[in-house]
Amino acid sequence: MEHENGGINSQSEEEFSDLRRGPWTIEEDFALINYIANHGEGRWNSLSRCAGLKRTGKSCRLRWLNYLRPDVRRGNITLEEQLLILELHSRWGNRWSKIAQHLPGRTDNEIKNYWRTRVQKHAKQLKCDVNSKQFKDAMRYLWIPRLMEKIQVASAAEAGAPAMTSSSSTSSSAASDLSKPNTEANDHQILVGAGGVYTPGNSKAAVSSDSSFGSDPMESLFYRDYNYDHHFCYGDQNMMNGPTAYYDQGLDLVDQWMDGGDAQGYFWNDDIWFLQHQFNTQ
DNA sequence: AAAACGGGCAACCGCTACGAG
DNA sequence: ACTCGTAGCGGTTGCCCGTTT
Structure with a gap:
């Protein structure tokens, strides 16, 4: 050239x-x-x-x-960082620099590469566009909650506490509860990883529709942004149809995962088992 | 053993925004 | 108001290297 x-x-x-x-x-x-x-x-x-x-x-x-640059971080993207990237991208799209501002030490280039190589690969394997509603819903309601659960489990294990696993948990699995058809709980609750039920009423931080973050993005993720009414919809009109619509699409997605799922990805591979389990045992 | 293939990532390119003169 | 230099952003390219055939 x-x-x-x-x-x-x-x-x-x-x-x-x-x-x-x-x-x-x-x-x-x-x-x-x-x-x-x-x-x-x-x-x-x-x-x-x-x-x-x-x-x-x-x-x-x-x-x-x-x-x-001395403060540049390189190497494996942590679960927390993956969660942030997914969440922030769902909010801002390809605003890599803006997203990178919330991941100290990570560059926009690295985040962009992560998105293209990991996330878009999964969308491709699911035979859906990375910008499609289907894939975004999968991220919001299956992937992100699953990541959050893993983070909780990891932190619990690190603290020496008995970790709650997907199979043993009765109330910790976001995917399992979200996968259930229209229930009162699903209308107003988002389960925050293994940490319990989050509802608009028990927010640990002020619930706001403000799109900006507070000082701690992770805290926002866990305690504020997973408010169904205010944030999960993101103005997405289709999601206003409620959990039933989500449930149907979730089943479709899981079908796709089972048909052509990733056999290599790190948590994705694990999640195939997880999703199969969740949808088979309901 | 070697060629082909594919993923991951560093680097480049084109463009826009902005400030100084 | 305009030009110029610079910084920064997002998309794209191409190389390297591990894996597969």
Whole structure:
């Protein structure tokens, strides 16, 4: 591919006759780190020149922000982070930078890649579009509650308490209760992982339709955002049809999972068993 | 053993927003 | 009001590497 940097900021960059592209070398990384350590970041075009790097300012900025920055976190996306990503994406869509602001140390690029490689893969395997109502409902009512339960179980196990499992729990499974046809409880309750029943009346935090977060996004997730009346609908008119509509679609989804489910995914694989169990034992 | 394939991820590209002059 | 330089965003590309055939 020919080099065609047509952006406004390309003029000074064009002065370089031999701009480097592609993967960064250790030497380049050190040069960038050392320069920023001594002079700070910003003014990326001049920074690149002064640091002796034959890279565009853009490239330097990206390398620093996504890889070299001291506080950047790399590696496995935790369950909590997965939950946040799913929830925030359902709220904001592909606003990767905005989503990344709520995951300290994670970059927009990493979150974007996670979404594309993991989440979209599952949608593909379910033979539905990642933006389809079907898939979004699956996320909201099956995947997210399941993730929350896993987080609760993990934290309980970490604290030495006997963990509640999907099969042994009587009241902890969001999916199991949500999967039941139209009941009074389902109209007004969202089960928060293994932590018990959440209703609009027992919110631990003020229930608000405000789309912004408080200081702790995770707290918002657990105690505020899983309020059916105020948040789960997200203005989605179809969801106003209530749990019965959800139930029918949930069954459809589970059928799809059984037919063509993922055999590799981490929690997804586990969830196939979980979902099968939930829908077979009701 | 080697080629083909596919997933994951770093890096690039095009574009917009914004502030300074 | 306009131009220019810069920062930042989201989409896309292409490479690397593990797995499968």
